[in-house]
Amino acid sequence: MALFEAVRWTFRGLVAGTCRPTVVGLENVPKEGPFIVAPNHLSFFDSVIVQALMPRPVAFFAKAEYFTTGGVKGRVMKSFFESVGSIPVERGEQAASVQALKTLLDILEAGKGIGIYPEGTRSRDGILYRGRTGVGWLALATGAPVIPVGLIGTENLQPAGEKGFKPHHFTMKVGEPLYFDKTGPDHSLPARRQVTDRIMDAIAELSGQERSSSYNQSKSTD
Structure with a gap:
């Protein structure tokens, strides 16, 4: 736990010192019990930002290649993701993604936070795309509150198609918790879709992004 907090504080200081972000709404994160953080996604660094700036630990699942990238950046990112409990997932492997979702469920049932x-x-054109229903499944399966997050300007930290970190001001808006009745893991797809759409509405209000009714498509450089 000491190493975990040391890593978080180090990255928090780095982000605050280099980017001087505007962060509002941290009081909306529950002080105890499980919670689900649901941000928009504009940058490779979004997980780092959320995990570093949130008042409680947040475990994301991340692409497996984030743990195997070479060089100094790769080693730093691997150390950070491992320290905050991120879960590697192989790109494009449906079975692996399903298992990762179940792992997030286990974390929530242990009373912790996930993202x-x-x-x-990530959105490469700044548009907020249609939400996939995994977040709705988790919310209904556990009854954990969902904390919508709007990230604004994080795409400038690493513009699409470029490498490295470019310090730049950004804003993180943390919305009020959304509560949904706990129905357990067995519920209908329409129920998951309804919950997911409500979460996306809250994210859109925080981020101010233009929206699309289509799903975003992954690209090999994400």
Whole structure:
């Protein structure tokens, strides 16, 4: 736990010192019990930002290649993701993604916080895409409150198609918790869709993004 907090504080200080972000709404994160953080997704660094700035630990599942990238950045990112309990998932392997979702369920049932991007992959054009229903499944399966998050300007930290970290001001808006009745893991797809759409509405209000009714498609460079 000491190492975990040391890593979080180190990254928090780095982000605050280099980017001087505007962060509002941290009081909306429950002080105890399980919670689901649901941000929009604009940058490779979004998970780092959320995990570093949130008042409680947040475990995301991340692409497996984030744990195997070479070089100094790769080693730093691997150390961070491992320290905060992120879960590697192989790109494009449905079975692996399902298992990761079940792992997030286990974390929630242990009373901890997890993060999931409803869009699935980052938006390369700044548009907020239709949410995939994994977040709705988790919310209904556990009854954990969903904390919508709007990230604004994080795409400037690493513009699409470029490498490296470019310090730049950004804003993180943490919305009020959304509560849904706990129905357990067995519920209908329409129920998951309704919950997911409500979460996406809250994210859109926080981020101010233009929206699309289509799903975002992953690209090999994400």
